[in-house]
Every structure is written in C-alpha cells, then in structure tokens.
Amino acid sequence: RASVMDAISDGVAILQGATEYPAYVRFRQSNHFFYLTGVEVPRALVVVDGRARRTTLYLPSRNERAERSEGPVLTPGGEAERLTGILTVRSREAFADDLASVLEEGRIVFTPFRPETLAAGTPSHAVAHASASEEDPWDGRRSREKIFIERLGSLVPGVDIRNLDPILDRLRVIKSAREIAVIREATRISGTAILDVMRSAKPGMYEYELAAIGDFYFRRYNANGPAYFALVATGENAHYPHYHASQSMLQPQDLVLYDYAPDYQYYSSDVTRMFPADGRFDGDERERYTVYLR
Template sequence: MFKSTLFLSVLLLLSVNELQAQLTFEKEEYATRREKLMDRIPDGIAIIRGASEPLGDVAFTQYNNMMYFAGVEIPDAILIVDGERRKSTLFFTITEEHADGENISLDLVRDPVKITGIEHYLPYEDFSETLTNRLTGSTVIYTPFSPEEYIGENSMEKFNKFKRSVTDNEWDGRLTREMQFVAVLNQRFPENKVENCTPFIWELRKIKSKAEIDIIRQAAQLSVAAHKAVMKATRPGVPELELAALFQQVTMSGGAKGLAFGTIIMSDKNHAYGHYMQYDRILGEKDFIILDGGANISNYASDVSTTFPANGKFTETQREIYEMGMFVRQICQSMYRPGVSLTEIGNAVKAELEKMGLDTADPKYRLWIRDGGYNHSIGMAVHDRMLNFDRGEPLQAGFVFACDIMGKADDVTGIRIEDTVVITEDGCEILSVGLPRTIDEIEAFMKNN
C-alpha cells in the first residue's frame, strides 16, 4: 500500500512539474496579471498581439507583453482580455510538427486551456469572427499603441527611432505595426472607441512579484559571473572584441535567453560615448575600462556595470574618481527603502558633497546628485517602462531599478558603477551582489591576470 501511494505521489508530482515547465511562472501568476488588467478596463476588451514568425532564419522570440499575460512563445498568438465579462481567450494555430521543430511544448499545443489556465482557446483563424461577434456598441477596444518589445529592446526608444527613420521619413511614412492595427480597428469598427492600454500595462509591470524578482536575481548573478570572467581576462594587449565575445559566451552558456542589451565596452577616448559597442580597440597599459552588460533570463533583464584598469592597478586619477563614485553609491544604497523618494536621496548626496567643500553647482557632479543613483527601472525590458514615474514619488517594495553611479575625471577616465537593485519591505537587496567593488578588491582580483 505504501509503495503504491508513493508511486502515485511521484506521478502526481511529475505531472505538476511538467505543467509548470510549460510556462515561466505558475498559471496563477498570469491569471492575477490578467485580472488586474481587467480591473482597468471594465468597459471593454484588451487585445494583446504576439510576435509574428521571423522572416529570416533566426529563432522565434515572443513579445514581452504576450509573455507577461499569457507566457506562450507561439508565433502569431493573440490574447483577448475581457474586462466586461471577466474572462480571456487565446488564439493561435500551429501544427504539432512545426511546434516540435521550434521546441514548443506539444502539451501546450494540444491543450492550451489546461496548460495556460486561460479560460478559452480558439484557432487564429477564428479571431476576426470572434471579435466581430463579441463587440457591442458600447464596448471599448483597448490595445497597446506603443511598440511591442523583443528581448534587448525598449518600447519608447524603439518608437522614437522608428518615428524618426520611418514614420516621419518623407520617402517612407509607414506606421508601426501597433498603430497600423489601431488604424484597421478604427476602419472596421467605427462605432467602437479604440483606446491605448499601454499605460495600464506599464503600470502593472512597474512593481515585480516575488517570482519575477527571483528570475531577475538569477539574471543579475549570471551577469556578475560574466563581469568577473571579463575582468579576469583583461590585460594590456587584449582586443575589446575578445572581451565582448567572452561576456556573451559566459551568459549564454549559463542559461541566458539572450543579452539584455548590447554589451558596452568603453576605453580611452570612447568614454565620451555612453553606449559604445564597436569593440575596435586593443587595450593599452593605461586604459581604464567601463564594462556595462547584462544577461536576460526567461524574458527578464539585468543591468550591471564595472570599471577597472586594464593593467589591474589604479592610477591616482582613476583612484580619486572611483572612490568618489563608491562614496556616492554607499549613500544611495544605504537609503533605499519604501517611503523614501529618489529626490530625497539625491539631496542627501548633495549635502554630503557640500560637506566635503565641493561645488555641487559644477556640472560634473550633476549625475551624482540627480535622482539618488537611479537611472532606469528594470524588468522585461532593461529600460522597463512605467506610468508617470516621479523622482519625488516614494519608493515601493518590488520596484527594481539600476543604481548607476557615473562620473568623469577627464576625457579618458570615466566610471560607471551600476547595480540591479530591488526595494524590499524594509530596505533593499542588491541583486548583483558578488562583484569586487572596492579598489582593493579589484586590484586583488586582477592581480594574477
């Protein structure tokens, strides 16, 4: 009897684990997100479209919003989240043979309702008829107006670049995929209002759950391993390209889904460019390097920066600017907690610098004082979006962001000391903990290079 009960328990456990393996999170996590979106659209439905199959021979990657609300990596999926009727419907069509070739779960394809927890499933071909039949004269159609994000993309930055080079180009003029969809909705359903649900989604994505934070922590720790590997491999005579390749090799072999953004390596005159990715120098004896890179795990990003000398030994100029950056970093991170605003933290940094007799009106101190070390939020995009964020707004538990301390001593001596940080119930956690950060730690770590 005991053996049979144990056997059944093992089978049940394997079955549960198999179901959970189809999605990044448990079904309840996605259901809660959809319910929160429903709360914001009680007068209508939200249409979330997934990414289409790539035109080239590259692996399919899902849009972040589809991953956020449904967790399915299937091309051309559509999700309707119904705020009026409090239910959701997932649309997709894919053959088992195609799914198997793309490493898509066959269980997901065969029984999407059971695997995802979404109430209804229909083939992609049924979307138009279903939408037409669902709409009443008063139903509002919500859909994101902002461009959707792939891994390594940030929606508003993507929008601004597209607008500049395509929409506003007199020889082009095309709309984004999202705004073209809006135009078609307005044309086909003139009686229904079409509204932007991007702000609602950004607001939901602003505060991370424990499950999300756990994955961001994994991504941050993988980034730490990659930074340490690059620091160990750095010495005069090493090409930057070799270091960039090493960073990617460590992250990908460690389980990353991709890079959170293009790895930044700046040395010598390239300190003038905030996001230099050309890898066109061979490191010299006097070079001071900024490495800014992060891993993406399961569609969640991390962002970490380190600064160190190519030869493993700080000069006086490098030492002075670096120690000042670490001083500012310590003030900021000691104050991060719920209820405190970034403006307050920035003012505290300013007061400490003035105690040292520094002229805080000098532009070179602007980045240290501004926003209390805050640079951007982090989540499914490395520059994760949020609605109407105000630096005077009190910090909340679950807010993940980059504490990014930057400064310059001269044209070839800049620093970037950046951590991925989450606000906790009683303070903060440095998710990217584990790097050699002090000058003594860095010099000892690089001593045998």
C-alpha cells in the first residue's frame, strides 16, 4: 500500500472487493484487492489516501443471522483493525459520505478500469468476458468497474478519475520474498500431485480419475482450489493444448498429458508433464521426456 501511495502522490486509490457467489461455494477475493489488503470478505472496499498516507477499509456490518449459520466473519471495529493491520476499519455504510468529503477537495481518484480477476481467471479473460456480455444484444450488462466509476463520478461531478491498473500491474511484476515462497509452494504442490498421477496411472483409468488426484492434493495442502481446469489428455486428445473434457479412457500405448495446478494463497504455478499410460518409458519416449526437463 505504501508503494501505491508513492505512485498516486496526492491522489486517492479506491478498490472494491469481489461479491459473494449466489451459490454454496467458498468465497474468493479478487486478486488486486487481496494483494493490497489480505482481506477475504465479500463487498469490502478500501481507500488508500496518498496525501494522508492512510488506508481505510470498509466492511459490511455484522449479519447475526449469517453468523449463526456459517460462523463469525470480519466486521468493522478494533478486532478487524488488529487482524488486518489497517488502522481504520469502518462500516461500508459510511463509505459514500467519507468519500464525498475527500472528493470535494479536488483530489484525483485512481480505481481499476479493468474487470476484476477472480479464481482460475486472467486479466485478458476477464476483459473478453465483460466485453462479450456488454456487446451481447440479449445481455448488455456493463462491468462492475464501469458502474463503480459512474457512481464515483456522480458523488462529485467533474472529479478526475484515472486508471489504477497500470500502477498495480507495475508493482506486481516484481515479486517479494514472500510471494516467491508462495509460488514455490504452489509449484511443490503441483509437482507432488503429478508424481502421484504418474505412479497411479494405468490403462483402463479415465482422465477424470487422474484429475481427481490433483484435486485431492490441492485440498490436502489447503489451496483455494484449482488455478485452472484440469488439462488431462490421453492419446489424440493431447493434440489440443487446452483439452479439458476429461472423459476418455487411457489405452495401453497412450501418452498422457497432465497440466493442472493449484490456486494457492492467490498465486499459482503451471507445471506440465507427459508420460506413458502404462508407466514405462521406452527409449524414444525417455529421450523426448528428458529434453523438456533440461
């Protein structure tokens, strides 16, 4: 956050967190929001003030009914300030009034223009999906970011709103020691899964059974889930780089392509191996395999 403050100078950076899913699935925060806050609460907001060198986190107020069902969550107040390390944590209901007073000072506002990147997603996929939805004559939905920018502008007409994405992208290119350690652990988990897949595979098994081994290791090591859908391709299916139907049976002479990795603490790795379904490398297969390892 200090680096963001340096980049925006006298300005204010504002990010909105992801929304809850309309289903009984585990919540996952948007990548940029988690990067700046480490907070996994739906509909959170954060304001990074470059002039005051201060960060304010806004969280939904306590929902006692939801807590009785799912357990306690982070809510505004001292406990949230202690756990997050953010000095000021206020109710989401205070966001509009607090922000209006800042915008009336004529400050430049920075906020992401690009659609948020969520689990198993990439920025390019997020942009393509948002564009397709908006341009679809039977859909027409605008991205949350476009609506958010419009609402920010309505608070104080004429406010200067600029794109925060280039700043965050530039910061994230260079990884910290902690980030590198997390990526290495994601790689270790993926490698451990692939080794077990290679030991377990045999003719007569199905591609989805090999994918399930990866799922087991991801959960065993407390990953959020898969970083992308399982690319398990046997025989001619391996001709397609992103084949993911996972319905074919392994045949005795098949080569199996396995490309599957975890989403671990909001970072992922990408490890791919190809091996014989019967577990035995002949001379030609062994030679080709070692070429990739070099």
